[in-house]
Amino acid sequence: xxxxxGRYKYKQWFWGYLFVLPVMAGFFLFMIYPMISGIALSFYxxxxxxxxxxxxxxxxLKMFNDAHFLRAVGNTVYYTLGILVLGIPLAxxxxxxxxxxxxxGRNFFRLIYxxxxxxxxxxxxMVWKWLLSPNYxxxxxxxxxxGLPKVNxxxxxxxxxxxxxxxxxxxxxGFNMVIFLAGLQGIPKTYYEAAEIDGAxxxxxxxxxxxxxxxxxTFFVVITTMITSFxxxxxxxxxxxxxxREATTTIVFYIYKNAFEWFKMGYSCAQSVFLLLILxxxxxxxxxxxxxxxxxx
Amino acid sequence: MPKxxxxxxxxFLVTITYALIIFFAIxxxxxxxxxxxxxxxxxxQVFTMPPQWIPRPPRWENYLQIFELMDFGRxxxxxxxxxxxxxxxxxxxxxxxxYAFARLSFPGRNLLFFLLLSSLMVPFETLMVPTFVLMKxxxxxxxxxxxxxxxxxxxFGGAFLVFLLRQFFLTIPKEFEESAIIDGxxxxxxxxxxxxxxxxxxLAALLIFSFRxxxxxxxxxxxxxxxxxxxxxxxxxxxxxxxxxxxxxxHLMMGAATLxxxxxxxxxxxxxxxxxEGITVGGLxx
Numbered sequence: 001x002x003x004x005x006g007r008y009k010y011k012q013w014f015w016g017y018l019f020v021l022p023v024m025a026g027f028f029l030f031m032i033y034p035m036i037s038g039i040a041l042s043f044y045x046x047x048x049x050x051x052x053x054x055x056x057x058x059x060x061l062k063m064f065n066d067a068h069f070l071r072a073v074g075n076t077v078y079y080t081l082g083i084l085v086l087g088i089p090l091a092x093x094x095x096x097x098x099x100x101x102x103x104x105g106r107n108f109f110r111l112i113y114x115x116x117x118x119x120x121x122x123x124x125x126m127v128w129k130w131l132l133s134p135n136y137x138x139x140x141x142x143x144x145x146x147g148l149p150k151v152n153x154x155x156x157x158x159x160x161x162x163x164x165x166x167x168x169x170x171x172x173x174g175f176n177m178v179i180f181l182a183g184l185q186g187i188p189k190t191y192y193e194a195a196e197i198d199g200a201x202x203x204x205x206x207x208x209x210x211x212x213x214x215x216x217x218t219f220f221v222v223i224t225t226m227i228t229s230f231x232x233x234x235x236x237x238x239x240x241x242x243x244x245r246e247a248t249t250t251i252v253f254y255i256y257k258n259a260f261e262w263f264k265m266g267y268s269c270a271q272s273v274f275l276l277l278i279l280x281x282x283x284x285x286x287x288x289x290x291x292x293x294x295x296x297x
Numbered sequence: 298m299p300k301x302x303x304x305x306x307x308x309f310l311v312t313i314t315y316a317l318i319i320f321f322a323i324x325x326x327x328x329x330x331x332x333x334x335x336x337x338x339x340x341x342q343v344f345t346m347p348p349q350w351i352p353r354p355p356r357w358e359n360y361l362q363i364f365e366l367m368d369f370g371r372x373x374x375x376x377x378x379x380x381x382x383x384x385x386x387x388x389x390x391x392x393x394x395x396y397a398f399a400r401l402s403f404p405g406r407n408l409l410f411f412l413l414l415s416s417l418m419v420p421f422e423t424l425m426v427p428t429f430v431l432m433k434x435x436x437x438x439x440x441x442x443x444x445x446x447x448x449x450x451x452x453f454g455g456a457f458l459v460f461l462l463r464q465f466f467l468t469i470p471k472e473f474e475e476s477a478i479i480d481g482x483x484x485x486x487x488x489x490x491x492x493x494x495x496x497x498x499x500l501a502a503l504l505i506f507s508f509r510x511x512x513x514x515x516x517x518x519x520x521x522x523x524x525x526x527x528x529x530x531x532x533x534x535x536x537x538x539x540x541x542x543x544x545x546x547x548h549l550m551m552g553a554a555t556l557x558x559x560x561x562x563x564x565x566x567x568x569x570x571x572x573x574e575g576i577t578v579g580g581l582x583x
Contacts, residue, residue: 008478008484009402011483011484012401012402012403012484013403013404015397015401015483015484015485016397016401016402016403016406016484017403019393019394019396019397019401019484019488020393020394020397020398020406020409022389022390022393022394022450022451023390023391023393023394023413023450023451023455023459024394024409024413025450026390026446026447026449026450026451026452026455027412027413027416027450027451027452027456029447029450029452030428030431030447030450030452030453031416031419031424031452031453032416033427033431034424034427034428034430034431035419035424035427037427037430037431038423038424038426038427041426041427041430094321097314097317097318097321098318100314102311102314103314103315103318109318109322110573111566111569112322112325112326113321113322113325114569114572114573115325115326115329115562115565116325116328118509118513118561118562118565118572119513119558119561119562120512120513120515120530120531120557120558120561121513121515121531122513122515122530122531122532122534122535122557123530123531123534123553123554123557123558124328124554124558126534126535126537126538126550126551126553126554127328127329127331127332127551127554128328129538130331130332130335130547130550130551131328131331133547135344135346136343136344136346136348138327138328138331138348141346141347141348170324170325170328174325175576178573178576178577179576179577182577231420231422233422233516234515234516237519238535252422255422255425255426256425259425259426259429260425260429260520265426265430268425268426269426269427272422272423272424272425272426273423275422275423276419276423279418279419279420279423280418280419283417283418
């Protein structure tokens with residue numbers, strides 16, 4: 001019997017390596033190798049064909065003196081803040097609404113709120129281009145109904161980014177809501193019952209029970225939303241093509257332009273490395289703090 | 298507080314809650330309804346104000362026109378080939394890897410798993426240029442190979458699927474495989490005849506995430522394809538933006554959007570349970 005178990009140990013080695021081989025091969029060939037070659041390329045000047053010209057850290061220096069790049073960073077931060085400040089409280093609010101004990105049809109409403117998150121971004125971007133159209137768009141029509149002035153959404157540099165934020169909140173809030181809902185359902189009911197007996201108001205229960213006990217979830221949602229928001233590209237590419245007047249040129253959009261329209265491959269790679277470093281930093285912070293915060297009760 | 302006023306307050310709260318929930322639900326669905334409504338209008342009806350919700354008469358022939366004006370059928374076919382190709386690859390390879398990481402012990406296992414997980418920190422958006430260069434070196438630009446193989450082998454997001462499945466395999470009690478081990482079964486046999494049947498709900502989640510990722514993908518095909526006959530839906534529908542210079546054919550564009558969104562919505566409605574469970578179990582973004 002022990003012989004068989006002992007032999008199983010070595011069988012596990014063989015099968016173990018065999019089973020992880022395809023995925024690890026894909027990982028090294030299509031992620032690690034491009035990552036390394038991308039970092040290497042960021043030190044060269046290269047128009048996409050022909051010989052590469054060593055540039056040292058010139059691409060990196062250029063980046064921080066490039067007003068267009070800094071503008072792109074600013075736009076990305078603007079977008080991210082918009083999603084964090086408006087989208088996350090909305091997701092929490094929805095989760096609290098759907099978590100009410102008396103509510104009937106919870107699963108139905110959860111499904112409705114979640115629906116946009118599974119749909120194709122390219123297609124819904126087209127739909128929103130239509131919804132945000134200044135003269136015939138539904139959004140301006142409703143603004144008019146409640147007596148607000150028409151907004152020149154995607155054509156006005158001031159309003160283009162708010163337009164993208166509005167659409168992205170519609171598209172993505174249901175995702176965070178589901179996470180919040182799971183977090184809320186993890187808070188023991190007894191806390192609320194005890195608070196109710198003590199006569200705590202709804203606000204107090206929210207402020208002193210829900211918020212603190214939900215903080216690991218909130219932290220997770222904030223960081224992951226920040227990470228994905230920083231990668232915003234499709235909406236800018238499809239809805240506004242980065243404009244008007246660079247108002248929606250985000251980091252990834254600028255990276256794309258540099259590489260595939262202006263053929264500044266090396267410069268584009270330097271920007272990618274910069275973005276990657278930010279994203280890795282955010283993730284590491286999340287992993288570190290999450291480990292300290294999450295309670296596996 | 299008198300009982301009557303408490304009840305009145307409660308009834309008020311219940312009403313407000315429902316009103317808000319319904320208001321938000323309508324706002325979420327409205328863009329979809331407007332999309333379908335627009336897709337059935339003729340071009341003059343599209344621009345009537347105030348908006349007309351029910352197109353009279355509904356012009357179903359708009360949908361035929363989409364297929365006449367563009368190679369929309371080709372985009373569909375490409376998307377289906379790419380989606381099923383990636384799903385097959387991820388289903389086989391991510392499941393095998395997840396099983397190995399969860400139930401087999403071999404030297405370096407944790408290191409490899411950690412490496413794989415950390416690839417979640419690296420989105421495709423940061424690898425656009427080197428991926429393009431690699432695909433060019435491989436001669437894979439404008440091929441199904443480029444569109445299917447990397448994702449099929451679990452690159453760009455497949456680590457999430459491995460993680461999801463691994464979490465599931467970890468919950469299966471040891472007793473299930475012990476007697477099989479004593480009977481001399483190989484890890485592959487145990488995987489095939491014991492683990493896979495038990496993992497059905499997790500496999501359903503994997504397939505759905507895989508489907509969504511492939512069907513909706515945009516940035517990756519944008520980089521590795523540039524000919525019209527290799528376009529997937531997400532790229533193909535952009536063609537309606539510039540059709541007939543100056544004037545966007547909104548009704549056709551909305552029809553194309555409807556046709557692109559519909560399969561995903563149907564899959565979601567059928568399998569939403571696995572979807573939402575997958576998200577809360579994984580607790581990770583796409």
